[in-house]
Amino acid sequence: QSVLTQPPSASGTPGQRVTISCSGSSSNIGSNTVNWYQQLPGTAPKLLIYSNNQRPSGVPDRFSGSKSGTSASLAISELQSEDEADYYCAAWDDTLSAFVFGTGTKVSVL
Amino acid sequence: QLQLQESGPGLVKPSETLSLTCTVSGDSISSSNYYWGWIRQPPGKGLEWIGNIYYTGTTYYNPSLKSRLTISVDKSNSQFSLKLSSVTAADTAVYYCASYRYGGRMDYWGQGTLVTVSS
Numbered sequence: 196q197s198v199l200t201q202p203p204s205a206s207g208t209p210g211q212r213v214t215i216s217c218s219g220s221s222s223n224i225g226s227n228t229v230n231w232y233q234q235l236p237g238t239a240p241k242l243l244i245y246s247n248n249q250r251p252s253g254v255p256d257r258f259s260g261s262k263s264g265t266s267a268s269l270a271i272s273e274l275q276s277e278d279e280a281d282y283y284c285a286a287w288d289d290t291l292s293a294f295v296f297g298t299g300t301k302v303s304v305l
Numbered sequence: 306q307l308q309l310q311e312s313g314p315g316l317v318k319p320s321e322t323l324s325l326t327c328t329v330s331g332d333s334i335s336s337s338n339y340y341w342g343w344i345r346q347p348p349g350k351g352l353e354w355i356g357n358i359y360y361t362g363t364t365y366y367n368p369s370l371k372s373r374l375t376i377s378v379d380k381s382n383s384q385f386s387l388k389l390s391s392v393t394a395a396d397t398a399v400y401y402c403a404s405y406r407y408g409g410r411m412d413y414w415g416q417g418t419l420v421t422v423s424s
Contacts, residue, residue, distance in 0.1 A: 227408065228408040228409070230408070230409045230410055232352070232411070234352075238416075239415065240344075240352065240401070242410065245408065245409075245410040246410070251412065283352055285354075287408070292365075293354060294354040295354065296351060296352040296353065
């Protein structure tokens with residue numbers, strides 16, 4: 196069972212804004228940076244956000260990340276059909292001495 | 306740009322050892338910029354970090370797998386490997402290799418390989 200909790204699903208219509216939460220604790224999000232990964236169906240995960248709010252080259256600025264205390268969020272603005280995917284937050288956990296992924300959120304475009 | 310490719314048997318018998326290799330190209334496996342990692346995903350489930358290795362051989366293992374796990378690096382062939390012993394059906398998963406940078410930034414991933422544990 197993951198120590199980073201995400202809602203199982205989120206949805207929106209094209210053009211809408213969707214936000215995904217990631218709830219952790221002082222030993223992970225509270226003391227380490229958060230990354231977000233996008234996994235399209237049948238493919239390997241892709242780095243979407245690193246160091247809480249940094250976008251790798253090539254990731255559209257529609258994707259943004261933030262962190263406050265022991266929680267983090269991923270926002271997708273101007274939702275598009277190609278954004279339908281599973282999204283995972285991730286961070287190092289000092290207590291577990293392990294890198295942990297969130298439970299994952301499936302985003303649907305209605 | 307880095308490229309990673311997993312290889313190994315797709316079927317392993319229960320109680321045996323699962324062995325996979327990841328071949329790195331596009332940059333040196335001895336680059337100080339990267340650790341090299343393994344991640345797995347059981348069918349229909351979420352991602353689980355298995356462990357990382359640095360080119361010097363320093364390893365970091367998931368405590369839940371540590372007693373069964375060995376990750377090693379072969380610099381001469383630009384490869385790193387995973388061995389997981391005493392496997393059960395619970396170890397059935399798609400196994401990914403990836404580059405790992407400080408803070409958990411995994412920029413580059415292999416395509417993944419499905420390993421099924423079954424007799």
